[in-house]
Amino acid sequence: xxxxxxxxxxxxxxxxxxxxxxxxxxxxxxxxxxxxxxxxxxxxxxxxxxxxxxxxxxxxxxxxxxxxxxxxxxxxxxxxxxxxxxxxxxxxxxxxxxxxxxxxxxxxxxxxxxxxxxxxxxxxxxxxxxxxxxxxxxxxxxxxxxxxxxxxxxxxxxxxxxxxxxxxxxxxxxxxxxxxxxxxxxxxxxxxxxxxxxxxxxxxxxxxxxxxxxxxxxxxxxxxxxxxxxxxxxxxxxxxxxxxxxxxxxxxxxxxxxxxxxxxxxxxxxxxxxxxxxxxxxxxxxxxxxxxxxxxxxxxxxxxxxxxxxxxxxxxxxxxxxxxxxxxxxxxxxxxxxxxxxxxxxxxxxxxxxxxxxxxxxxxxxxxxxxxxxxxxxxxxxxxxxxxxxxxxxxxxxxxxxxxxxxxxxxxxxxxxxxxxxxxxxxxxxxxxxxxxxxxxxxxxxxxxxxxxxxxxxxxxxxxxxxxxxxxxxxxxxxxxxxxxxxxxxxxxxxx
Numbered sequence: 109x110x111x112x113x114x115x116x117x118x119x120x121x122x123x124x125x126x127x128x129x130x131x132x133x134x135x136x137x138x139x140x141x142x143x144x145x146x147x148x149x150x151x152x153x154x155x156x157x158x159x160x161x162x163x164x165x166x167x168x169x170x171x172x173x174x175x176x177x178x179x180x181x182x183x184x185x186x187x188x189x190x191x192x193x194x195x196x197x198x199x200x201x202x203x204x205x206x207x208x209x210x211x212x213x214x215x216x217x218x219x220x221x222x223x224x225x226x227x228x229x230x231x232x233x234x235x236x237x238x239x240x241x242x243x244x245x246x247x248x249x250x251x252x253x254x255x256x257x258x259x260x261x262x263x264x265x266x267x268x269x270x271x272x273x274x275x276x277x278x279x280x281x282x283x284x285x286x287x288x289x290x291x292x293x294x295x296x297x298x299x300x301x302x303x304x305x306x307x308x309x310x311x312x313x314x315x316x317x318x319x320x321x322x323x324x325x326x327x328x329x330x331x332x333x334x335x336x337x338x339x340x341x342x343x344x345x346x347x348x349x350x351x352x353x354x355x356x357x358x359x360x361x362x363x364x365x366x367x368x369x370x371x372x373x374x375x376x377x378x379x380x381x382x383x384x385x386x387x388x389x390x391x392x393x394x395x396x397x398x399x400x401x402x403x404x405x406x407x408x409x410x411x412x413x414x415x416x417x418x419x420x421x422x423x424x425x426x427x428x429x430x431x432x433x434x435x436x437x438x439x440x441x442x443x444x445x446x447x448x449x450x451x452x453x454x455x456x457x458x459x460x461x462x463x464x465x466x467x468x469x470x471x472x473x474x475x476x477x478x479x480x481x482x483x484x485x486x487x488x489x490x491x492x493x494x495x496x497x498x499x500x501x502x503x504x505x506x507x508x509x510x511x512x513x514x515x516x517x518x519x520x521x522x523x524x525x526x527x528x529x530x531x532x533x534x535x536x537x538x539x540x541x542x543x544x545x546x547x548x549x550x551x552x553x554x555x556x557x558x559x560x561x562x563x564x565x566x567x568x569x570x571x572x573x574x575x576x577x578x579x580x581x582x583x584x585x586x587x588x589x590x591x592x593x594x595x596x597x598x599x600x601x602x603x604x
Contacts (some may be wrong), residue, residue, distance in 0.1 A: 276303020
């Protein structure tokens with residue numbers, strides 16, 4: 109007789125209900141043919157006595173197995189393992205675990221090499237270089253949580269808990285339209301805004317609608333890597349032009365337009381990613397005129413508009429666009445904290461409407477409660493107050509970071525003090541290799557990461573972005589100290 113008493117292990121203080129634990133273990137025994145088809149199961153009363161559970165638990169278990177089709181009940185005879193169950197072909201594994209989850213799919217699917225990202229050490233006592241992100245410790249969590257709780261307790265909020273418009277919550281769209289008109293000099297209504305899960309979703313949607321195979325997209329010879337990948341994923345061609353101290357070279361863009369059809373130009377006009385330079389006023393006007401003449405779209409990613417330390421923010425290209433050429437993309441994620449996935453895409457209404465339809469099949473809609481929270485966060489002035497607070501902190505960090513880097517490692521690096529943003533574009537002296545620097549830095553618990561992503565064209569500029577905003581003053585000193593130790597180690601190795 110099958111040893112039912114010793115074959116089941118039931119956890120009474122945790123996990124699912126006892127009847128579900130019992131039915132799941134029965135299913136495992138049936139699947140692996142420990143209990144083969146046509147096996148008669150004990151009566152509910154007998155099994156309950158063997159296992160020390162209430163008879164109703166066993167009855168509920170048998171009902172569940174019957175409902176799922178693992179067993180069949182034959183009147184006046186009893187309950188049997190279903191006679192017609194096919195054999196489940198399984199590979200044998202010598203594992204201690206009771207369940208096995210396959211790590212390899214037994215079917216084919218697309219694997220895109222472009223999407224691969226290296227993983228690096230991120231242990232707590234390590235210093236990890238980022239390319240410019242906000243310090244989440246400065247997030248106004250209390251204000252956001254208080255607003256969220258207040259809105260969640262309102263009866264009027266219930267209507268936001270169901271499916272809503274794919275354009276995003278209307279209150280946030282209105283609040284953003286007013287905010288962007290005031291702070292960015294735009295002239296838009298809520299109908300020209302699509303709420304996204306961040307700027308990357310905006311870039312993806314714009315690329316999806318604009319590009320087809322072999323479309324030509326102009327980008328800088330250094331460019332935001334995620335935008336490059338997104339464009340390439342649409343099978344479009346990247347046409348690169350130089351970037352200098354005045355941003356994208358629009359004279360080169362004009363020459364390209366004379367030779368081939370251009371679908372779009374991708375630009376981070378305020379602080380070029382990755383070099384942080386600002387597109388000059390002359391080139392802004394020139395680019396807008398070219399867009400009108402050659403009828404291409406300008407995808408303007410204004411990822412860190414709020415962070416300026418030496419002057420007022422320069423108005424985006426979208427504020428001067430009168431012909432409907434600019435798709436303006438931004439987010440609140442970088443200003444407040446990356447976890448709050450609130451972004452926006454601003455464009456002519458017909459483009460926004462189509463983007464909303466496309467968004468439906470990627471992400472049906474955003475988090476309406478969070479969107480309502482940020483609508484309130486903007487309207488009450490909490491966002492502006494937060495920006496003023498972190499601007500002061502980030503300016504102090506920028507100044508300290510650049511001062512220490514110049515004093516301690518001035519012979520190894522060259523850079524310009526950035527006028528804004530959250531990172532510095534740092535060029536390594538070409539007598540050094542980033543591979544060797546990274547290797548030695550790890551000896552001192554400093555993770556620099558994949559430096560090659562900043563030079564996808566292999567031009568040899570030898571520069572990377574190093575973020576300073578996410579580090580406090582002590583962490584900045586620790587970073588420079590560890591980097592200096594890495595160079596001292598490198599130099600001693602050269603001498604030996």
